[in-house]
Amino acid sequence: MKYLTPPVLFFFLLFWSACGGTEHEPATAADDRNLAERLPGTWETVELEVDYATYMGADTAYQEHIREADWGQVYGVRPPSTEFTPNGKLRRTYRLRSGEVANITNGIWKVTGDSLLVIEPNITYTYAYELENDRLELTGRVDQDQDGQADDDFRAVYRMTSRTR
Structure with a gap:
């Protein structure tokens, strides 16, 4: 069984704990009306x-791109x-390939105008969003x-796996 080493786990959790921003493009009017109604559920x-x-404070550029197959394979x-x-609450779960829970982040969410506001421990994120069917894309600086x-x-691109009513 392959486990994440502490440095890899740290960067994995860092990438997901610090997502969001304040600069974004507006969502469509249909999304504005429906996001609060369509968001409840579980998104992968x-x-x-x-x-x-x-x-990391150095004057060097770097790009991280994790595609769907990379989660397990890489x-x-x-x-x-x-x-x-x-x-208005959220729970993000990180699991090892075996299904064992590696980490859980709790927070709250709210739609504010054309943005999705997410508040997690010690940080607040503002995302621009695009919602089409069961696909959600969040962007930000x-x-x-x-x-x-x-x-x-x-x-980040999310796929709905189950809906909450």
Whole structure:
């Protein structure tokens, strides 16, 4: 059985704990009306892409792109899943390939105008979103590498795996 080494697990959790931003493009009017109604459920992360303008405080550019097959083949984990509840809470679960829970992040969410606001422990994220059927794309400018600068471009694609009523 292959497990994540501490450095790999750290970067995996870092990539997912620091997602969001404040600069974004507006969502469509239909999404604005429906996101709060359509978001409750469990969403699996299909793809993650982060472009770092600087990396870990160094003057060097870096790009991270995790595609659907990479979760298991490259990182030895299942894609993270996020449950959005109708009462505005969320629970993101990270699992090893075996299904064992590696980490859980709890937070709250709210649709504010054309943005999705997510508050997790010690950080608040603002995402632009595109919602089409059971596919959700979140984008934003963030401090993904936690170097004190919100200069990293973030994009994640989610697929709904179950709906909550």
